[in-house]
Amino acid sequence: MNRAEPLVLGIETSCDETGIGIVRGHHLLANTIASSMDEHARYGGVVPEVAARAHLEALEPTLTAALAEAGIALADLDAVAVTSGPGLSGALMVGVGAAKALAVSLGKPLYAVNHLVGHVGADVLDSEDGTIEYPTIALLVSGGHTSLLLVRDLVSDVELLGETIDDAAGEAFDKVARILGLPYPGGPQIDRAAVGGDPKTIRFPRGLSLPKDMERHRYDFSFSGLKTAVARWVEAKQDAGEPVPVADVAASFREAVVDVLVSKAVKACTELGVPRLLLGGGVIANARLREVAAERTAAAGIELRIPPLQLCTDNGAMIAALAAQLISAGHEPSSLGFGADSTLPVTEIQVH
Amino acid sequence: MLLAIDTSAGSSVAVVTLGGEVLAERSSDDPMRHAEVIGTLVAGCLDDAGIEVAALTGLVAGMGPGPFTGLRIGIAAARSFGIGAGLPVHPVVSHDAIALDAYRSGSAAPDATLLVVTDARRRERYWTSYAGLDAAGLPVRVEGPALAKPDDLPTSESVRLDALVVPAGALGQVAAALLATDGEFAGEEPLYLRSPDVTMSAGTKRVTA
């Protein structure tokens, strides 16, 4: 096995994207993603069984497309990597079953890795020399997770500082979009609706940001109260027979989400003396989030890293990249007996 | 040589020759741990048979019927093994393997009518009825696969067989016979026979009273 620049194929099926990525060391060769998002649209959110069925259908074409894109032969691979968790268990199992059989068919080692740490690993594909500067704080925001991590070393030392105690930020966007009568997925819809809106019109609550929350939930997030506050505000308008100022509501809601995400991330950087912040997850597509993060990190003297969007959303390349780093650091492959772990903690970077 | 994989009930893997001889078979009847056991079953089966991947000519995937979560894992494994080894995947109705096994082992006489039943969870059963073996030695499917409440299962067949595991050896034998006689394989769609559980969002509920 080439440990200096391992050629790794990564399989990611933790939510609604079937991702196959191929990397050589920290160089990205292919990043193919099939999404079942459209199939979930009419349900207003990701339906686990629909996602899992879609993974099985997308697996072969996505794998074939990634191989063609990378222009490599499977026999040249040094290893296969797969997301073991966290995520939707039925969806994860499709990837785990596929990865095990692929590894056995090729006689190649298999690395089972952590999805959230994979998001951090995406950054090596976006760096000049394939290194991440440590320590770094990572803010990972998607429809499935909202987590704040302290990364001292990608392959050996990742700590969970905080996470959402109810809805993920992406879910909050979906739910508020529905309140405003906008379709799924909510993120881009809220963004569109917010154009021209005044984010200061309505002061929606910032979850877990009061002094009393700071002791137990310093770096945790909560978006369920915010969603209810938006619903209550909209209902009051409707009950009064007044028109709902959709642009203002959308802008004010988005501002509340972005404010609490960035505030807590910057707070973690400052309090822990970490001058770096990395963003990851699909919600990073939100321009306002990137904008506020850029402003506030610059003001605080924090270096901000945002990988290209196709490496921020769930993808197989980040899984391959993390495995490549594990291989280069001398870590041994996983056994064939691991399973899908929907609640895998971030401290378990690789599952053995 | 075929590598057959079925996870429609428990998990089962076998290496079967194109002549229908089962060289190795490994199974786990745990209905919950398909993802955990599949890799070891496949690797172990190849070891037991003493063959290299290069000696294989095709994969066989048990397409169900089966409760969704587990069923998919074997199909995903067969397909990705097929890509890895550059081999075709032959889809087979899993109940056909149970039926073939029953007829060949004498649990059912070669001309007996047979009802194959497997657990579909949620107090339901999958069933398929058969009318003996045809000239190629393949079980003749009459009706099904279908889903039913236990009380609504057909009763006219002379033998009823409730199976816990689909033997991958027999699955491979069905595929070998179909290949030899240019018979018809199953479709590419897994036989879940159930729609995904979804609750259509009923609009938004008021939060203020």
Ligand SMILES: [Zn+2]
């Ligand atoms: Zn993710």
